Amino acid sequence: MTRRMKCVVAYDGTQFSGYQVQPGKRTVQGEFEGVLKRMHKGNDVRIAASGRTDAGVHAYGQVIHFDTPLSLSPEQWKKALNAQLPDDIAVRSVDETDSTFHARFSAKAKEYRYNVWTAAERDVFRRHYCAWYPYPLHVEAMNEAVGLFKGTHDFTSFCSAKTVIEDRVRTIYQAEIEADGPMLQFRFVGNGFLYNMVRIIVGTVLEIGQGKRPPADIEALLAAKDRRLAGPTAPAEGLYLWRVYYDHENFPL
Amino acid sequence: MTRRMKCVVAYDGTQFSGYQVQPGKRTVQGEFEGVLKRMHKGNDVRIAASGRTDAGVHAYGQVIHFDTPLSLSPEQWKKALNAQLPDDIAVRSVDETDSTFHARFSAKAKEYRYNVWTAAERDVFRRHYCAWYPYPLHVEAMNEAVGLFKGTHDFTSFCSAKTVIEDRVRTIYQAEIEADGPMLQFRFVGNGFLYNMVRIIVGTVLEIGQGKRPPADIEALLAAKDRRLAGPTAPAEGLYLWRVYYDHENFPL
Structure with missing residues (x-):
């Protein structure tokens, strides 16, 4: 058995x-x-x-x-x-x-987190665990931008151009930024995430934080369905697969 | 020039x-x-x-x-x-x-910190930055023990047996433990530290925390001047050279 x-x-x-x-x-x-x-x-x-x-x-x-x-x-x-x-x-x-459970196919939602260290000083102890982004940031504008990802959207602009999956519609239940001194933590809960999706969202929101784009750009980018228009892919070291949800009960909705 | x-x-x-x-x-x-x-x-x-x-x-x-x-x-x-x-x-x-300053010889005091992660669960993100000690600990007994190191003592029992320095008398100005959930941080400020001294102090205080020795053992160990009687040398990854003091002004006395 x-x-x-x-x-x-x-x-x-x-x-x-x-x-x-x-x-x-x-x-x-x-x-x-x-x-x-x-x-x-x-x-x-x-x-x-x-x-x-x-x-x-x-x-x-x-x-x-x-x-x-x-x-x-x-x-x-x-x-x-x-x-x-x-x-x-x-x-x-x-x-x-039981044998009906499958780690991938039974998943209802996932949570990703992304750490950004924004201090002017490089921190040797965080270098593998946070992206380092030592620029002045408008966190309010970033929060506004991040909120615009909530809901059901076609995320073609926010996934790797190499993505072969045809259906790029995903639902984001939760999208927020927790600030703790110079540490910013992005948190996303959604029913699925495309390749590089969180890293491209973060890269784009950081451009908004620097004032290079207005928060409302997010809506235009979602509508455009063109990866080339969004921001850069933020580096791997800030990203954490935080939690996988297998039932709706524990959803932070 | x-x-x-x-x-x-x-x-x-x-x-x-x-x-x-x-x-x-x-x-x-x-x-x-x-x-x-x-x-x-x-x-x-x-x-x-x-x-x-x-x-x-x-x-x-x-x-x-x-x-x-x-x-x-x-x-x-x-x-x-x-x-x-x-x-x-x-x-x-x-x-x-100026040329009278010397990083080693001008130092008046040093601060070392030592991180201990006491959760039952191993934390992959802390493995290089904390010692992992997943045992129930009496933090009050440890605090009492740590306080006994303050003052001027011969630290022969608390330095590597390989120590060649003859004069093992050092003064500890500050010795305390900061607890933050399952993380314990030992902090020591002293006019000098012998080889492995902080790590042997921590190893001994952790034995006290586990109830293997009473806090008053510290006084007996200091008096005995015998490395074999103290606890084990705590691992390297928990230890940080935190600060070097070059004047008395900034002393946390």
């Missing part, structure tokens, strides 16, 4: 070539499946995640699942995995779930 | 084999002197620091000085150094000083 295990996983993306397995590269999936293979006496065990993350992107609440014939309790799984995973991956929780 | 420049320097110690130059190793001094050599057309320029730090130990406020024939302003020095230093070293300030 196999059991399906669901894990909430945090990782520091700094030293990974992203989430997904790539030959010859150190990836989160590769490290995780390596541990599972050892635990299953050399048999391959595939994991499925809620979605990929790019090189340098972090996760506080990535969710993965896998099927296993081993009869360990969730607590034993957590201990065994944490004992063998490298120290830049941590399993925060393990639950047994 | 040469000028003496004083710099306050922060570094993330994670990827350094300590402060001091060692052949074939990446060190803070080595990186810094490499930049100065390029700026001085291949001529060696030595830097002097307030003291060394070990592999993995961080600095928020290390102080160094060097002599230079170049006529850059302090602001120009700061820009030029930060542009060329690797991203795990940052120059926080530069001042021109």
Whole structure:
């Protein structure tokens, strides 16, 4: 009998070539499946995640699942995995779930956060965990701009030009900026995010914060459906996959 | 004419084999002197620091000085150094000083801080910046213990057995623990610190926090002058050289 295990996983993306397995590269999936293979006496065990993350992107609440014939309790799984995973991956929780659960297809919504360090001084301790943007910013204008992403829109202007998915309509439930001294944290909850979407939104909102564009540009950009008109892709190190929602109950709506 | 420049320097110690130059190793001094050599057309320029730090130990406020024939302003020095230093070293300030100033010999006191992350869960984002100690702790007992280090004592029990310095009497002006949720920060200001002294003090106080020893043990340990009786050396990643004081004015006494 196999059991399906669901894990909430945090990782520091700094030293990974992203989430997904790539030959010859150190990836989160590769490290995780390596541990599972050892635990299953050399048999391959595939994991499925809620979605990929790019090189340098972090996760506080990535969710993965896998099927296993081993009869360990969730607590034993957590201990065994944490004992063998490298120290830049941590399993925060393990639950047994049923075979209808899928880390990717059962997801109802996701939360991403993006940290920007705005102090004039470079901070060596934050360099892998925040984007550094040492310019005077109009946070009010940024908040106004960020609010305009809420609702259902075609996000063609705010995803990588390489995106192959045809349907670029997504719904953003929550979009806000928390300021704590020189640290700005962008928070987005939505039913789905396209490739580079959060990073392009942040890159564009930072241009608004610098006064290069007015907040109302967001509406025009959404309507234009042209990636070339939006701002630059903000760097990977500020981005965190924060949480994946599998039911509507816990939605911060 | 040469000028003496004083710099306050922060570094993330994670990827350094300590402060001091060692052949074939990446060190803070080595990186810094490499930049100065390029700026001085291949001529060696030595830097002097307030003291060394070990592999993995961080600095928020290390102080160094060097002599230079170049006529850059302090602001120009700061820009030029930060542009060329690797991203795990940052120059926080530069001042021109007179030739009687010496980063090490003019120091009146130093402040060290030590971060302990006490949550049950491993935090991948703090692994290089805090020691992880997931045990229930009696913070009140620890505070009592830490207070007993204040004053002038022979610290033989609290320095590496390899210490060659004969005079192990030092004065601690301030010793306290700041708690912020699961994060404990030890803060020590003293007129000097012996090799591994802060890390052995922290290792011993954590044993007291776990109830393995009573706070009053500190007095007995100080009197015993025997390193073998104190606790273990806490790991490098929690330790920060926080500030170096060159005058009595700014002392937090």
